[in-house]
Amino acid sequence: MLAATHAAFSTALYLGGAAVFEYQTDPVSWGLAILFSFMPDIDIPTSRVGRPLFWLSVPLEKRFGHRTITHSVIGVAILAALASPLYFAYPLCFWSVLGGYWSHIQIDMANIRGVDLFWPSPLRVVMPGKVRFRLEVGSKAEMIVLCALLVFCVGLYPMSSLGLRGGLHQILKDFDIAYDEYVQVQGLNWHTLELKAIDNLTLEHIVCSCPVLGTWQSGLIIEYQGKARSIGKSQMHHNLFPVDAVLIKGEPLRVISQRVDMKGRSLRWLVDNLQANHGYYLLGELYVDADKVVNVSQIETYHPVIWGGNKVKLHYAKAEDLHDYLNLTAIRGEVMVQFWLRPGDAAVELSFSGGGGKVTTPGVLEGMF
Known part of the structure; x- marks a missing residue:
């Protein structure tokens, strides 16, 4: 030849x-x-x-x-x-x-x-x-x-x-492929979902390029208009039904996490004391007084804060998501605070409203509370 x-x-x-x-x-x-x-x-x-x-x-x-x-x-x-x-x-x-x-x-x-x-x-x-x-x-x-x-x-x-699977994903725009890909690589890079979907509650047709936060009930958690929404094929568990979905890989992701013991502490205490120079997500499970009444008007199938009588689950919640739950005091439980950083982002800085000045932690957060 x-x-x-x-x-x-x-x-x-x-x-x-x-x-x-x-x-x-x-x-x-x-x-x-x-x-x-x-x-x-x-x-x-x-x-x-x-x-x-x-x-x-x-x-x-x-x-x-x-x-x-x-x-x-x-x-x-x-x-x-x-x-x-x-x-x-x-x-x-x-x-x-x-x-x-x-x-x-x-x-x-x-x-x-x-x-x-x-x-x-x-x-x-x-x-x-x-x-x-x-x-x-x-x-x-x-x-x-x-x-x-x-x-x-x-x-x-x-x-x-793109890879063979990624190439097929670009052509087919299949949500299941996007979900499987994200499960394999989550936590390594920022990911965006190029999405066409239908709101299961309002039947609104949504077209967006939404950051992916995590997984939920065989679906994904995305941030849409500043709020965490779930997307998947189950109307029982998800806010949005996917029509077309393409997962886009972004910059490397660095996640810095810190556990916070919430025993005897309220969510208001957490929000008031947790002050940082980066946005954060809250994940965890708290056991609270079952007799406590919470005025919750949330009818979405997924919400970053899920209250079930004596238990509160946080799943990629932000401070503004806790408004109805701030007075709940935990009998026991922990909250994981996650800071998501991009390359070149400054070190995480925490300050406490109760005094003690400012603490700069360039790597893993230590001794937060």
Whole structure:
């Protein structure tokens, strides 16, 4: 095959591998895949790699001939041994070297002669089996294959960064795919949901790009118009029913959390004393006096604060969500305070209205109360 065909086929395998196995492509590993797609032809002094390495290609051709040892399993094994240090330092580069080398052998199987894959065995491997379907070097048929590979690579390029599942997600805009993806990566990056949905209560059609906060009852919690809303396919558990949904990965996310013991303390105490230079979310479960009456007018199927007689659950609640519950005093329970930071955000700073000045905590919050 021509060098261009080998380069195109190795690129197709490299980008296809990125789509399936979801590794990050980079110019170095990509370049290695293309470079080593030429290497099996080192057994020809007139080839692209044979000319500069004539001192190796000439004796190889005289001793073994073309498409023998360098196009065999033995050749792949020798290369793997020589490149093995890369496996420990740069695994992607190691597999790019082997993948590029193998791509040459694989497409040469479509040549009329085939390759001696199991050299020194005389068994010759060809694909496809019938001669009339195999390619002659430099023929019109090879030019057609080359053009098809180039078009295929152009289509694979965006898919390689999204992954196969991500690419299907972009096409299908399926909420279940968005949910499954988020479950696997939550807490690592900021995520946004490009959403078309229907409000289960008002039947309003909603189109938004909403930050994703977490999960809830096989659905997601998003922030819509400053409020946490649940989205999913169950009208019993969710505020919004998804029509189209695409999950968009954003900047790296850094979550700083602190547990607060709420025994004998009210939610008003928490809100009044928790003052910080960043927004925060509250999660937790508090047991309260069952005889306490709370004037709750909330009819949404999901709310960041859920009151059930003697128990209050907080699920990505903000201070303004606690308005009806501020006077509840916990018999026992904890609240987790989460600060979500972006790259370059200042360290979390806490101050206490009861005195004690300001505390700056650059990493994990310690001794908050």
